[in-house]
Amino acid sequence: MFLWEIRWWMLAGWLVLLNLIAIIVTIHDKNQAQREGWRVRESTLLLIGVLGGSPAMLLTMRKIRHKTRHAKFMVGLPSSWYCRPLYWRWLYGNGGSEV
Numbered sequence: 001m002f003l004w005e006i007r008w009w010m011l012a013g014w015l016v017l018l019n020l021i022a023i024i025v026t027i028h029d030k031n032q033a034q035r036e037g038w039r040v041r042e043s044t045l046l047l048i049g050v051l052g053g054s055p056a057m058l059l060t061m062r063k064i065r066h067k068t069r070h071a072k073f074m075v076g077l078p079s080s081w082y083c084r085p086l087y088w089r090w091l092y093g094n095g096g097s098e099v
Contacts, residue, residue, distance in 0.1 A: 022053030030066040054081045
C-alpha cells in the first residue's frame with residue numbers, strides 16, 4: 001500500500017497518536033531531568049519528531065522550557081515537519097504515478 005492509498009483518517013489517527021506520545025515523552029523527560037533520573041535518549045525524541053510528532057513536541061518543549069537551547073530540536077523539529085512533503089515527493093515521484 002502506498003501513501004496516496006492510505007485513507008485520510010488513518011493518517012490523521014497516526015498523527016494524533018504520535019503527537020500525544022510526543023507530549024507525554026517530552027514531559028516525562030523534563031520531569032526526569034529535574035529529578036536527575038532516567039532520561040529519554042535525544043535520538044528517541046528526534047525519531048518521534050521525525051515520524052510525525054514534531055508539532056506537539058516543539059510546542060511542549062517551548063511551553064515547559066525543555067531543550068530550548070538545543071538547535072537540533074529548535075531547528076531540526078520544524079525542519080523535519082516542513083521538509084516531509086519534499087521527501088514524499090522525492091520518494092514517490094510525480095504525485096504517486098508509477099515508475
